[in-house]
Amino acid sequence: MRGHSQHNTKRACLRPRRWAALWGACLMLGALTAGPLAAQSIDEIKAAFVFNFVKFATWPESKMTGDTIHICVEAGSLDGEVFEGWDEKVLKDKAVVVDIVEFPGPDLARCHVLYVGDRGGQAIEDAPFYDNAIAGHVLLVSGSENFIERGGHIRLFIMNSKLSFEVNLEAIAEADISLSSQLLRLASNLGS
Amino acid sequence: MMIAHVLSRIATAPWFRQSARPCPPGRCTFACGLIAWARRCVRIGAVPLFIALQAGAVRADDDDLTELSLESLMEIEVTTVSLRSEKVGETAAAVFVLTRDDIHRAGATNIPDALRLVPGVEVAQINASTWAITIRGANTRYSNKLLVMIDGRSIYGPPLSGVEWGDNQLVLEDVDRIEVVRGPGATLWGANAVNGVINIITRPAQETQGNFAQVAAGSGEFALAEARSGVMLSEHSALRIYAQARNTGASDLSGGQSADDAWRNGLVGFRSDTAFESSDLLVEGGFQYRKSSDLIDVPSLTAPFNTVATNDTDSSAGHILGRWTQRFSDSNALTLSSWLDHRVRHDFRFNEKRTTLDVEMQHVFVPVDGHEVVWGLGYKRVAETLDGGFTFTFTPVTRTTELWSGFVQDTIALVDDKLDLVLGAKIERNDYTGTEVQPNARLLWRPAQGHTLWGAVSYAVRTPSRWENDLRANLRVLPPFSPGNPTGLPLVVSFFGSEEVQAERVTAYEVGYRVQPTSWASFDTAAFYNDYSHLYGAVTGTPFLETTPAPPHLVLPLEARNNETMQSYGFETVGTFDVTQDWRLQGTYGLLKIDSTLDELSGQSPQQQASLRSFYNINDNVNWDMTLRYVDQLPDLQVSSYVELDARIAWRPIHGVELALVGRNLLQRSHLEFGDGNLVLTEPAEVARSVFLSLSVRF
Numbered sequence: 001m002r003g004h005s006q007h008n009t010k011r012a013c014l015r016p017r018r019w020a021a022l023w024g025a026c027l028m029l030g031a032l033t034a035g036p037l038a039a040q041s042i043d044e045i046k047a048a049f050v051f052n053f054v055k056f057a058t059w060p061e062s063k064m065t066g067d068t069i070h071i072c073v074e075a076g077s078l079d080g081e082v083f084e085g086w087d088e089k090v091l092k093d094k095a096v097v098v099d100i101v102e103f104p105g106p107d108l109a110r111c112h113v114l115y116v117g118d119r120g121g122q123a124i125e126d127a128p129f130y131d132n133a134i135a136g137h138v139l140l141v142s143g144s145e146n147f148i149e150r151g152g153h154i155r156l157f158i159m160n161s162k163l164s165f166e167v168n169l170e171a172i173a174e175a176d177i178s179l180s181s182q183l184l185r186l187a188s189n190l191g192s
Numbered sequence: 193m194m195i196a197h198v199l200s201r202i203a204t205a206p207w208f209r210q211s212a213r214p215c216p217p218g219r220c221t222f223a224c225g226l227i228a229w230a231r232r233c234v235r236i237g238a239v240p241l242f243i244a245l246q247a248g249a250v251r252a253d254d255d256d257l258t259e260l261s262l263e264s265l266m267e268i269e270v271t272t273v274s275l276r277s278e279k280v281g282e283t284a285a286a287v288f289v290l291t292r293d294d295i296h297r298a299g300a301t302n303i304p305d306a307l308r309l310v311p312g313v314e315v316a317q318i319n320a321s322t323w324a325i326t327i328r329g330a331n332t333r334y335s336n337k338l339l340v341m342i343d344g345r346s347i348y349g350p351p352l353s354g355v356e357w358g359d360n361q362l363v364l365e366d367v368d369r370i371e372v373v374r375g376p377g378a379t380l381w382g383a384n385a386v387n388g389v390i391n392i393i394t395r396p397a398q399e400t401q402g403n404f405a406q407v408a409a410g411s412g413e414f415a416l417a418e419a420r421s422g423v424m425l426s427e428h429s430a431l432r433i434y435a436q437a438r439n440t441g442a443s444d445l446s447g448g449q450s451a452d453d454a455w456r457n458g459l460v461g462f463r464s465d466t467a468f469e470s471s472d473l474l475v476e477g478g479f480q481y482r483k484s485s486d487l488i489d490v491p492s493l494t495a496p497f498n499t500v501a502t503n504d505t506d507s508s509a510g511h512i513l514g515r516w517t518q519r520f521s522d523s524n525a526l527t528l529s530s531w532l533d534h535r536v537r538h539d540f541r542f543n544e545k546r547t548t549l550d551v552e553m554q555h556v557f558v559p560v561d562g563h564e565v566v567w568g569l570g571y572k573r574v575a576e577t578l579d580g581g582f583t584f585t586f587t588p589v590t591r592t593t594e595l596w597s598g599f600v601q602d603t604i605a606l607v608d609d610k611l612d613l614v615l616g617a618k619i620e621r622n623d624y625t626g627t628e629v630q631p632n633a634r635l636l637w638r639p640a641q642g643h644t645l646w647g648a649v650s651y652a653v654r655t656p657s658r659w660e661n662d663l664r665a666n667l668r669v670l671p672p673f674s675p676g677n678p679t680g681l682p683l684v685v686s687f688f689g690s691e692e693v694q695a696e697r698v699t700a701y702e703v704g705y706r707v708q709p710t711s712w713a714s715f716d717t718a719a720f721y722n723d724y725s726h727l728y729g730a731v732t733g734t735p736f737l738e739t740t741p742a743p744p745h746l747v748l749p750l751e752a753r754n755n756e757t758m759q760s761y762g763f764e765t766v767g768t769f770d771v772t773q774d775w776r777l778q779g780t781y782g783l784l785k786i787d788s789t790l791d792e793l794s795g796q797s798p799q800q801q802a803s804l805r806s807f808y809n810i811n812d813n814v815n816w817d818m819t820l821r822y823v824d825q826l827p828d829l830q831v832s833s834y835v836e837l838d839a840r841i842a843w844r845p846i847h848g849v850e851l852a853l854v855g856r857n858l859l860q861r862s863h864l865e866f867g868d869g870n871l872v873l874t875e876p877a878e879v880a881r882s883v884f885l886s887l888s889v890r891f
Contacts, residue, residue: 048257048265056262089258145469158519159398159467162266186262188398189427 043079045163046156050115050141053154054091056183059112060176063137069094070110072138075102077117103129109136116142116152125151134175148189153177164188284614284634284646286312286374286704286718286764292395295364297807297817299840299854301408301416301438301884303392304357306364308821309805311780312374312718312764313388314797316826316866319877320440321358321455321484324866327374327388328720329760329786329797333872337386337654337696339377343394343476344552345513345531348384350593350657351544351578351586352871359482359507359535361457363418363434365404365888368395374764375720376652376700379601379616379632380566383655386698387722394476397422397430397465403891410854410884413441413454429466435459443877445487446864451877452502455484470519477512487875488540489668491583493682493745497669500875501540509535523558541873542580549573562608567600578658582741586662593623612636624656625695644706653695660728660752663689669745682745684738687730690752698724712770719763726754729790758788774809792870795828813844829867835859848890855883 054069069091073083080100089096099111108114108129116124124130124140124147133140140153147155148168153175156165166189172179257265288310300306304323308315314331316324326335334354340347347360370392377385401422408416415438422432440455461478488503513531520526530551537544554568572595578586601616614634621627632650639645659665665687670677677683704718733749762784769777782801786794802822810816818839825833837859842852857863862878 044257045265045268048260049262051258052262052265085256086258159396159472162268164266183262186266 041079041082042163044082046115046143047078047082049156049163049165050113051086051089051091053139053141053179053183054113056180057113057139058178058180059137063112064092064094066110067094068097069112070097070099072099072101072108072111072114074115074117075100077115077142103127107136108133108138111136111138113139113141116140116144116147118142118144123150137176139172139175139177159188284612284636284648284704285377286702286720288312288372288374288716288766290370290372292365292368295367295370297815297840297842298805298819299817299838299852299856300364301414302357303360303362303364303370305856306367306370307372307390309803309819310370310372311766311801311803312782312784313372313390314801316823316831317879318866318872319451319453319486319874320443321453321457321482322486322874323357324796324869324872325355325357326797327372327390328722328762329387329784330758330793331797331866332792332870333866333874335387337384337698338388338390339381339385340390340392341381342392343474343513344391344515344529345511345533345550350546350574350576351542352659353384353654353657354871356507356537358455358457358484359480359509359537361436361438361459361480361482362392362394363420363436363459365406365418366394366400366420366432366434366463368393368399374718375648375702376630376632376650376698379599379618379630379650383620383622383628383630383653383695386652386654386696394463396474397432397463398424398467400432400463401430404888406886406888408884408886411882412443412880413439414882414884415439416886425464425466428468429464431462431464433460433462435461443880444862445875445877451487451875453484453486453874453877455482457482457484472515472517474515475513477510479508479510481508482506488873490540491666491669491684493582493669493684493741493743495671497671497682503540503874505537505539507535507537509533525556527554528552529554540581541584542578542586544579545577547575562605564603565600568598570597571595572597576658578662583666585664586658587664588662591658591662595623596621610638620655622655624661624693625653628653628655628695646702646704648700648702650698650700650702652698652700654698655695656693656728659689660693661689661691663687667750677746679746681737682743683735683748684745685748685750687750688733688752693728693752694726694754696724696728696754697726698722713768715765715767717763717765719761721761722759724758724760727756727758727788727790727793729753729756731755756788756790756793758786758790758793760784760786776805776807778805778807779803792828796826796866796869798824798826798833800824815840815842817841823865826867829869831864831867834863834865836863850886850888852886852888853883854886855881857881 050071054071083098086096086098109132114133130151141156142152143156144152148166151171152168153172154165154167156163165187167179167184167187290306290309294309295306298306298309304315304317304325307313307325312327314326316331318324318333322333324331324333324335326338330337334352336353338355340355342360342362347355349356370390373389375388377389381389400420401424403421405419406417418434418436420432420434422430424430437458438456442454443451445451457480459478459480461476463476466473483506485502485504487500490499490501491497492499511531511533513529515527515529517525517527533548535546550570550572552568552570554566556564556566558564573592575592577590579589580586597618597620599616599618601614604613604615606613614636617629617631619627619629630652632648634646634648636644636646666684667687668685670683670685672680672682700720700722702718702720706716708714730750731753733751735746735748738745738747762782764780764782766778766780771777780803784797784799786797788794801824804820806818808816818837820835820837822835823833825831836857838856839858840852840854842850844850857879858881860881862880864876865879866872866876868876
């Protein structure tokens with residue numbers, strides 16, 4: 001037979017209520033100082049990838065003469081709300097400007113990166129803006145299937161429940177853009 | 193001002209000042225140390241800390257993903273259905289995720305040691321290859337209210353309702369993360385997920401390309417060798433193969449004698465992942481072998497009636513698992529999975545042969561805006577032969593059981609991004625108790641200013657298995673004319689299972705709160721009240737005479753009944769601080785109170801557990817990590833509280849090579865973590881101080 005519970009054993013210095021009070025106070029203090037902890041949509045994560053791509057991309061000097069970095073997003077591709085607050089951000093010592101663009105639309109020459117919406121498997125090379133984008137050194141990013149096989153630069157996709165990306169180095173070189181090795185080592189595929 | 197006022201109230205409160213007095217020698221050193229540390233913190237550091245927190249909240253919006261590195265972004269789990277990142281902070285349950293880095297830097301060489309890092313999880317090593325692990329109470333060797341899965345394959349074993357941890361080893365380098373859900377998870381995972389769910393998830397083969405080898409050796413005759421090789425089979429398909437061999441020497445009993453519990457195991461396996469455009473295919477399989485021994489009580493009908501003998505166990509297990517996920521759109525995905533597990537175990541008490549087939553379907557979709565529905569169907573078939581001897585007898589020897597299940601769960605966005613209601617239920621039909629319905633309701637509230645609060649009410653059951661139904665266990669023989677047996681015949685104390693037993697039931701009430709005020713500090717707290725009924729106990733029957741096996745003897749029957757109740761309540765909390773870019777601190781504390789009609793349910797779990805972890809990068813190539821752990825006493829098992837320290841220093845002299853020196857349980861020569869409690873069935877051994885050196889190479 002095992003002995004009865006030794007409930008009379010006193011622990012002189014560790015009283016649950018005290019700990020609860022102490023830790024609870026810490027939590028309250030944390031709460032008082034809290035920042036937002038809202039849900040993150042997949043669009044927010046994709047947008048954050050785009051933000052990081054800009055960090056690791058290098059454009060020709062002619063493209064970097066202004067005071068702004070233009071992140072262009074095809075209307076309807078990513079939720080516009082995810083870019084709230086981006087106008088206060090700085091990349092490469094330049095103010096970030098997010099432009100929501102529609103096609104046929106404005107000249108893309110000002111865009112450093114263009115996030116392209118789902119084209120239903122249609123070749124990006126056939127899109128009316130493609131030639132201008134390449135000539136204007138615009139980095140083309142999309143989550144569209146077959147995007148890099150059909151002329152796109154970086155494709156975001158879900159693998160094993162996580163976002164990953166693949167890169168078409170050849171097409172990027174054609175646009176006279178280079179990506180740092182820090183970014184390329186994380187790519188799933190560097191094929192063309 | 194308000195913050196300073198609160199801090200001032202704490203610092204000047206009589207209980208706080210009193211609690212920080214020097215402790216009596218040898219008592220609660222860790223607790224007193226923490227209190228003293230906290231006191232100093234409040235007096236000296238807390239005010240600036242929290243002012244800094246406040247400033248940080250203005251400066252850095254934690255929700256801003258653009259401040260995360262690409263590596264961090266690639267680690268965010270994405271549910272293809274909900275279109276939301278599945279972060280721990282978004283779950284209406286008490287979830288803790290142990291990452292691969294957490295496990296690696298703890299110097300853990302097995303899953304139980306890794307689980308010591310999770311708040312609210314009770315881990316007690318019984319001997320070299322045996323552990324008692326549970327969540328939120330009622331700990332024992334076969335903790336029957338905890339569901340454990342590896343890549344979705346349950347390793348919860350039916351013969352004695354629990355997990356035989358020594359039979360389920362992994363190459364920890366290949367573990368992506370361990371998700372621990374405290375509290376019922378029955379709606380999604382089914383019966384036996386009463387107190388919690390541990391889901392061990394291994395890495396996709398794409399992430400384990402190249403070669404890896406590790407050797408480790410140290411005190412206690414510990415030796416470990418493991419290797420893995422990964423290749424790309426095609427552009428989108430990857431494979432890894434792996435192998436491991438382990439030896440652990442015998443430990444000592446409290447009296448100094450050998451516990452005779454040496455343990456050897458080996459395993460081989462593979463995992464293949466293929467990522468198509470809109471679907472993923474996972475196929476994995478493995479085989480493992482274990483040979484171990486321990487000391488057990490052996491009753492017999494002749495003098496000396498009860499002896500302690502060495503029990504040799506050898507077991508082997510193989511499994512194969514396939515899972516196909518088809519994404520029809522970003523909000524619609526179907527998963528089909530199936531696994532087959534076959535294991536054979538030879539033991540002094542009984543030999544076991546078990547084959548489990550499991551088939552599951554799960555579909556997630558968004559029927560209308562604001563609703564995310566996940567539903568599924570499942571079938572499990574377990575064919576099992578349990579061939580016992582005098583100590584354990586199962587009748588019938590062979591039994592095949594089936595389990596049919598279906599579940600549905602709807603996550604309803606009551607207020608976009610603010611308030612979610614989760615309603616779900618699982619219906620199961622099992623061969624022991626028939627149909628069981630397990631519903632739950634959860635509410636997740638994200639107020640505007642950065643708090644996540646959640647609450648849940650769940651009902652879950654633990655269904656009986658072979659031992660409650662089919663087992664006769666001869667536990668002890670009282671010699672003639674001995675205390676408790678005035679007769680001239682041996683008196684056998686025997687446990688009898690019963691077909692009449694019902695499922696054990698719990699209604700759980702939980703609330704939780706998470707806050708991440710800055711990118712470098714986070715807190716997570718969950719509190720619970722669990723009300724259990726129909727718990728298994730035993731009633732003493734009328735003694736009777738039995739003539740076979742000879743010699744004639746009396747039997748004192750203990751018959752299984754659902755006659756016990758339990759109420760447990762408490763909370764767990766964890767705080768994580770990135771003190772500097774190279775130094776992270778993590779503190780945990782858990783309080784558990786149990787009121788039960790059965791002493792062993794309340795006295796086999798520590799009332800309090802606490803830990804403090806430090807992860808420090810001395811430079812890019814050297815890490816220095818430490819974990820200080822406090823575990824309260826187990827009054828029913830005469831196990832004292834203990835404080836222990838684990839430390840690890842790792843050095844990477846060149847790219848791909850790591851040399852690590854790990855010390856575990858450094859503060860005492862040895863300590864006892866568990867006792868001879870209910871269903872322990874082995875002599876508990878001391879857990880000794882140990883040190884080992886490991887070398888790992890990637891190429």
